[in-house]
Amino acid sequence: MMKLKADFDWKPLALVPALALLALPAVGSPSTWLTLTVAGLAMGMIVFIIASGLTLVFGLMDVLNFGHGVFIALGAFVATTVLASMGGYTTADSLWLNLMALLPAMLVAMAVAGALGWVFERLIIRPVYGMHLKQILITMGGMIIGEEMIKVIWGPEQIALPLPESLRGSFILGEAAVEKYRLLAVLVGLAVFAAMVWTLNRTKVGLLVRAGVQDREMVESLGYRIRQLFIGVFVVGSALAGLGGVMWGLYQQTVLPQMGAQVNVLIFIVIIIGGLGSTTGALIGALLVGLMANYTGFLAPKVALFSNIALMVAILLWRPQGVYPVTNR
Numbered sequence: 001m002m003k004l005k006a007d008f009d010w011k012p013l014a015l016v017p018a019l020a021l022l023a024l025p026a027v028g029s030p031s032t033w034l035t036l037t038v039a040g041l042a043m044g045m046i047v048f049i050i051a052s053g054l055t056l057v058f059g060l061m062d063v064l065n066f067g068h069g070v071f072i073a074l075g076a077f078v079a080t081t082v083l084a085s086m087g088g089y090t091t092a093d094s095l096w097l098n099l100m101a102l103l104p105a106m107l108v109a110m111a112v113a114g115a116l117g118w119v120f121e122r123l124i125i126r127p128v129y130g131m132h133l134k135q136i137l138i139t140m141g142g143m144i145i146g147e148e149m150i151k152v153i154w155g156p157e158q159i160a161l162p163l164p165e166s167l168r169g170s171f172i173l174g175e176a177a178v179e180k181y182r183l184l185a186v187l188v189g190l191a192v193f194a195a196m197v198w199t200l201n202r203t204k205v206g207l208l209v210r211a212g213v214q215d216r217e218m219v220e221s222l223g224y225r226i227r228q229l230f231i232g233v234f235v236v237g238s239a240l241a242g243l244g245g246v247m248w249g250l251y252q253q254t255v256l257p258q259m260g261a262q263v264n265v266l267i268f269i270v271i272i273i274g275g276l277g278s279t280t281g282a283l284i285g286a287l288l289v290g291l292m293a294n295y296t297g298f299l300a301p302k303v304a305l306f307s308n309i310a311l312m313v314a315i316l317l318w319r320p321q322g323v324y325p326v327t328n329r
Contacts, residue, residue: 012323015315016287023295031175036294042182044290045189046251048283050244050263051270052192053237059277059326060209060233063125064132067139068241068267069260070146074116075109075242076249076259077154080161082108090164098164109246110239116146117238121231143261150257158256161249185247192240196279209233269308273315275322284323288315 020037027033054068082105083090089101124142128134163181170177200206212219212226219226241260248263249255256262270289274281289308296307315323 009324012281012284012319015284015323016291019288019291019295023291023299026299027295029175031173032298034173034176035178036298037291038178038182038186040291040294041287042179042185042290043251043293044287045186046244046247047263047266047270047289048189048286049192049247050241051267051274051282051286052196052279053240053244054267055237055271055274055277055279055282056196056233056240057237058271059279061230063129063234064135065125065139065237066136066264067120067124067141067143067146068237069262069264070120070143070150071113071117071238071241072245072248072260072263073147073150073255073257075113075245076161076255077150077159077245077257078109078112078242079105079246079249080154080159080255083161083164090162093165095166098166101164106243106246109242111242113242113245114235114239117235117241118231120238121234125234147257147261154257156257158254161253161255163250163253167250181250185251188243188247192243193279193283200279205229205232266308269312273312273322275325277326278322278324281322281324285315 023036024030024033027036050072053071054065057063057065057068083101086101086104089097092098120142124138125135128138167181167184170179171183172178200210208219208224208226209229212224212229245255245260248259252259266289270282270285271277273285273288274283288311292307292311293304297304300307319325
């Protein structure tokens with residue numbers, strides 16, 4: 001274990017503070033820079049939560065799921081229904097009551113997205129394991145069908161998803177304004193990252209899944225049902241997408257049936273920067289994407305749409321396989 005720590009490459013971790021420091025002289029005002037930085041970190045953490053599910057599925061199962069966006073949208077729409085039924089909690093001027101409304105909304109969204117993920121794996125993914133081109137085509141078709149089903153249930157129009165009362169507004173730090181919800185997003189993102197790393201590296205299930213990726217026949221010869229473990233990975237990945245959908249919907253304060261497809265581009269940029277399956281790499285990629293989007297949106301709004309593609313190109317010129325490439329890719 002000591003050897004692993006000694007061999008760990010710390011250079012990619014410096015990219016996030018380096019980008020933030022490079023932006024400071026361009027932004028000029030320290031208070032504006034602080035506001036943009038916290039906003040960027042919060043956006044990055046939400047994108048990481050969304051991307052973490054797909055990172056698991058691709059990194060451990062080698063499945064290119066372009067239908068990941070449907071789980072994001074479903075989670076957001078489920079949250080609108082749950083929070084609408086708890087109006088007394090969301091409008092109360094009490095943080096604990098607001099969190100008591102948010103927690104069930106997140107859990108129900110994760111459960112529904114996870115259940116859809118189980119169906120998605122059995123009906124759509126299972127016939128195309130090992131066939132990447134077919135995976136791309138069939139999962140995109142699955143996302144289109146999922147979006148249409150969301151329109152049937154909730155309608156095609158945009159739906160408001162307002163923040164609970166105590167999470168509105170900002171903390172004032174000197175001349176900088178830091179939104180309360182964005183701090184919560186950072187905490188939730190860190191909790192998801194810690195849980196993923198601990199599960200994959202410190203639990204028997206995580207070790208079995210990683211061993212199954214390397215040598216499936218060996219794990220099955222020991223009596224473990226690796227297919228069931230992989231199905232569990234897909235369900236967990238879908239549930240995390242549902243949680244990310246709730247966080248993104250609250251971040252935007254509106255939800256659309258197409259919201260998952262709109263976020264898909266950011267997700268794949270994050271995964272490519274991270275190294276196609278690396279959890280730590282996905283976190284770094286998401287934070288870089290969030291910071292870049294906020295800095296360029298403030299400094300040069302007309303190029304903001306292309307800034308993250310430019311970021312990805314720059315990272316790949318430095319490390320063509322991403323910041324933390326998965327060794328078995």
